[in-house]
Amino acid sequence: MTEPTIPPLRTSARYRPGALEYLALGLIVLVIGQRWLVDLFDIPALQTGATVFVAIMIQATPFLLLGVVLSGAIAAFVPASFWRRVLPKNNALAVPVAGAAGALIPGCECASVPVANGLMARGVTPAAALAFLLSAPAINPIVMVSTFVAFPGEPELVLARFVASLLTAVVMGWLWLRFGKGEWLRIGPRTHLIGSSSFHTFRLTATHDFLHAGGYLVIGAFAAAAINVLVPPAVMNTVAENPFLAIGAMAALAILLSICSEADAFIAASFTEFSSTAKLTFMVIGPMVDLKLISLQAGTFGRAFAVRFAPTTVAIGIAASLIVGWVLLT
Amino acid sequence: MRRDVQAIILLLLGGAVLRVTWSDAYLNYVREGMRPFLFISAGLLLAFGAMAMVDAIRQLRTPAKVVAIDGLEHDDDVDDDHDDDHDHDHGAWSSWLLLLPVLAIFLIAPPALGAYSVARETTNAIPPAEAKAPPLPPGDPVEVTLSDFVGRAVWDSGLTLQDRQVRMTGFVTPNPAGGWWLARLSIACCAADAIGTRIQVQGAPILPANTWVTVTGAWTPGGGTMSADAIPILVSSSVDVVPEPRNPYE
Structure with missing residues (x-):
């Protein structure tokens, strides 16, 4: 090992424009071109897309912040030994415990990605952290209440949602335990996020996670806004006729529309032509896999993880919805 | 990504959230009940941004302290894309995308959905x-x-x-x-x-x-x-x- 070399202090640095200068220049150009930009967006489809994009960002920002504040607090204030004490030693048992713990934390799916990342960084077994990642946005009290409100007179659908979501999360955790490989998962080295004090560590972690995940949220929100404008709602009604096509279509729609788990029950309820099981599939898949989540997960855990995790979750989620729907909804 | 650019992105985003919440424009995008949470979010973003800015200024004052953690050569206050302590963490470019909603809010101000x-x-x-x-x-x-x-x-x-x-x-x-x-x-x-x-x-x-x-x-x-x-x-x-x-x- 060689000693790290400290670069010689330069006395007269040659001027090179950097990120800050480009940022300033870009902003000046955009402000000058503002009139032209507004004219460009004077097309209903583009305007609708822009509104949906900003709406998803505005809606998700408080939840993403909640998530990064929690992940920062986990990094700074919760000792790693805490998780060893609360979670069962046996990993196969830790998975359902972590999955059920998802019912306690009221948050959207955007919050759960940085939290799961923080848990893994603190030594929680990835399988348990992933079960929590999937279950937290799907079965928390706010989501359960909003589902109850969206489907008046159908409390069995609330129960079905809870059971099918938890089942999917736990099965995914166990699958990871059995088949998952550590190298698929990128848990970023976090040594550079250790500050001079607990509060400093908290602030560095939260800021870093927000900036990092926020960019991926932008990609997801952008894709969802584009889909919102490009896919005519009329296509849906023709698909609803065929029960098998309907379930696939509802799963695809949950992925493409990327609606917050706290609102998706109202959307599911608006698909009046679809069967209860198809609506259940929509509500099970939506909080676990959608465009903004795939983007967030790829950014946080790496692409190798996302390409394996997302399709498997969809398959397990559909299977769980079919089984639970068959038992509880018919 | 440089600390000062990070700080500016956080401050701009916090400013954008504050602006839509203050001016009632947020009602074009989300429900009225979100208002307190949006104010808290704007406050958090501005606070994180301000503290990151303080870090960046301190860093500028003591350039020699910027030592490579990952063995890459680091310039002091002169920037390139490999600066600061984040570059081994891939995807730092993604933070730049947070400027998109900021620009959309300040420059286009998308209206409520309609006909x-x-x-x-x-x-x-x-x-x-x-x-x-x-x-x-x-x-x-x-x-x-x-x-x-x-x-x-x-x-x-x-x-x-x-x-x-x-x-x-x-x-x-x-x-x-x-x-x-x-x-x-x-x-x-x-x-x-x-x-x-x-x-x-x-x-x-x-x-x-x-x-x-x-x-x-x-x-x-x-x-x-x-x-x-x-x-x-x-x-x-x-x-x-x-x-x-x-x-x-x-």
Whole structure:
């Protein structure tokens, strides 16, 4: 090992424009071109897309912040030994415990990605952290209440949602335990996020996670806004006729529309032509896999993880919805 | 990514959230109940941004302390894309994308969804919670929401609307088959989940799309019942052009 070399202090640095200068220049150009930009967006489809994009960002920002504040607090204030004490030693048992713990934390799916990342960084077994990642946005009290409100007179659908979501999360955790490989998962080295004090560590972690995940949220929100404008709602009604096509279509729609788990029950309820099981599939898949989540997960855990995790979750989620729907909804 | 650029992105985003929340523009995107959380978010972003800026300034003052953690050569205050302590953490470029919503809010300020979104929908009347609607409150005319009116007209066969004058506020959405619909969107969470409600207005002058109007009139049968596609009909007695309400959604 060689000693790290400290670069010689330069006395007269040659001027090179950097990120800050480009940022300033870009902003000046955009402000000058503002009139032209507004004219460009004077097309209903583009305007609708822009509104949906900003709406998803505005809606998700408080939840993403909640998530990064929690992940920062986990990094700074919760000792790693805490998780060893609360979670069962046996990993196969830790998975359902972590999955059920998802019912306690009221948050959207955007919050759960940085939290799961923080848990893994603190030594929680990835399988348990992933079960929590999937279950937290799907079965928390706010989501359960909003589902109850969206489907008046159908409390069995609330129960079905809870059971099918938890089942999917736990099965995914166990699958990871059995088949998952550590190298698929990128848990970023976090040594550079250790500050001079607990509060400093908290602030560095939260800021870093927000900036990092926020960019991926932008990609997801952008894709969802584009889909919102490009896919005519009329296509849906023709698909609803065929029960098998309907379930696939509802799963695809949950992925493409990327609606917050706290609102998706109202959307599911608006698909009046679809069967209860198809609506259940929509509500099970939506909080676990959608465009903004795939983007967030790829950014946080790496692409190798996302390409394996997302399709498997969809398959397990559909299977769980079919089984639970068959038992509880018919 | 450099600390100072990080700080500026956080400050800009915090400023953008503060701006839409302060000016009521947030009602174009999310529900009113989000307001306190948006204020807290703006405060957090501005605080994180300000503290990151303090870090960046300190770093500038003591350039020699910027030592490579990962063995890469680091310049002091002169930047390149490999600066600071984040570059081994791939995807630092993603933070730049956070400027997109900032630019959209400050430069374009997208308006509330309107006629374009409503015209694309096929369903109109989601079955209401109760099978039998309670009688309309007193008043002549009585103020109702569009979704309440449509629910009563379609799923209760208009029983509670007979012989009553109602008043509703919405925007004009041209009907390709002639005339226009009075329309309003409702959101459950944010504008991405907006659902539109339409009523065919009879006996009214043609108005341009997205004109906000208050319409007084009476329900008349013929729009269809017991179907999610039914669009009820209102015979108008007066149509007044009004400014866009503070909350454009129902």
